[in-house]
Amino acid sequence: MNPEPFLQLDRVIHEKGRLAIMSLLAASPELAFTELRDALEMTDGNVTTHIRTLQEAGYVAVAKSYHNNRPLTTCSMTAAGRKAFADYISLLEQIVQQTKKP
Amino acid sequence: MSANWAAENLHTIRTLMERSALYRRALAPVTMLTGVVGLAAGGVGWMTQCDSPRRFIQFWFAVACAALAGAFVVVRRQALRDKESFWSPPTRRVAQAMLPSLYVGLIAGALLWARADLEDIEATWMIIPVWMALYGAALHAAGFFMPRGIKVFGWLFIIGGTLLLLGLAFSPEPPEFRFTHVAMGAAFGGLHLAYGIYLHFTEKKHAS
Numbered sequence: 001m002n003p004e005p006f007l008q009l010d011r012v013i014h015e016k017g018r019l020a021i022m023s024l025l026a027a028s029p030e031l032a033f034t035e036l037r038d039a040l041e042m043t044d045g046n047v048t049t050h051i052r053t054l055q056e057a058g059y060v061a062v063a064k065s066y067h068n069n070r071p072l073t074t075c076s077m078t079a080a081g082r083k084a085f086a087d088y089i090s091l092l093e094q095i096v097q098q099t100k101k102p
Numbered sequence: 103m104s105a106n107w108a109a110e111n112l113h114t115i116r117t118l119m120e121r122s123a124l125y126r127r128a129l130a131p132v133t134m135l136t137g138v139v140g141l142a143a144g145g146v147g148w149m150t151q152c153d154s155p156r157r158f159i160q161f162w163f164a165v166a167c168a169a170l171a172g173a174f175v176v177v178r179r180q181a182l183r184d185k186e187s188f189w190s191p192p193t194r195r196v197a198q199a200m201l202p203s204l205y206v207g208l209i210a211g212a213l214l215w216a217r218a219d220l221e222d223i224e225a226t227w228m229i230i231p232v233w234m235a236l237y238g239a240a241l242h243a244a245g246f247f248m249p250r251g252i253k254v255f256g257w258l259f260i261i262g263g264t265l266l267l268l269g270l271a272f273s274p275e276p277p278e279f280r281f282t283h284v285a286m287g288a289a290f291g292g293l294h295l296a297y298g299i300y301l302h303f304t305e306k307k308h309a310s
Binding site (some may be wrong): 019020023024025026027028031039089092093095096099 | 111112114115122
């Protein structure tokens with residue numbers, strides 16, 4: 001089996017927690033920090049760490065605002081993030097296809 | 103490295119993406135419109151003395167159709183404004199979740215319309231808590247694909263229906279027929295309007 005696709009997998013996205021965050025953000029224009037935390041049943045600290053890593057990679061944008069006089073942090077996927085995510089999925093599909101071949 | 107691992111990752115991604123695609127259109131305009139229609143219909147029903155089970159069913163079926171048409175127009179306008187398709191996957195999931203309970207409510211109403219005696223006031227009273235509970239169940243089911251508040255709103259209907267049912271079960275005789283319209287207006291109109299006003303002040307602006 002050709003190991004090439006596996007070696008090309010984006011290590012930033014490949015981590016389980018970050019992959020989950022990217023998956024949620026891929027299907028929604030934006031999500032509140034609390035929505036991400038609740039959906040993934042992660043701690044605040046975990047989500048913060050992963051979001052920071054994704055933000056540093058340029059995959060996720062974070063916006064801070066106020067809603068009903070409460071601070072609201074929302075996250076959304078950037079164009080670069082969308083492309084990296086699409087590439088990651090395409091590589092996964094390649095890996096699955098490769099092993100299906102006789 | 104195995105294909106299982108890659109396939110499992112793809113499956114997880116698909117599941118998470120589906121879970122994330124919640125129905126996010128602004129609900130305040132829809133619930134307020136439904137509330138106003140319901141309250142107005144309650145008043146009209148009271149004043150016009152729509153006083154047989156058949157006329158009651160026909161009247162409230164027409165009201166439900168009017169409310170549904172109004173909601174359709176509002177949601178479609180939102181979809182056009184946001185340049186999104188009306189029949190989006192989240193909308194489809196919400197509709198599918200609500201359908202079974204609404205279908206049972208429709209059949210219960212149709213049975214009452216077809217079989218009730220002309221003066222059967224008890225059956226007419228009984229259909230109200232049944233409709234409330236079924237509508238609440240429909241909202242609760244839709245709540246799995248919508249923001250969290252909808253489930254609570256669904257429970258309000260279920261609990262309201264239960265209380266009304268208990269009240270009817272323990273009262274020596276049901277109230278006058280015209281009060282059925284008051285109950286319908288208060289339950290469906292009043293609750294929707296109250297929830298719509300609450301959402302108007304708390305829902306995130308420009309929700310889509």
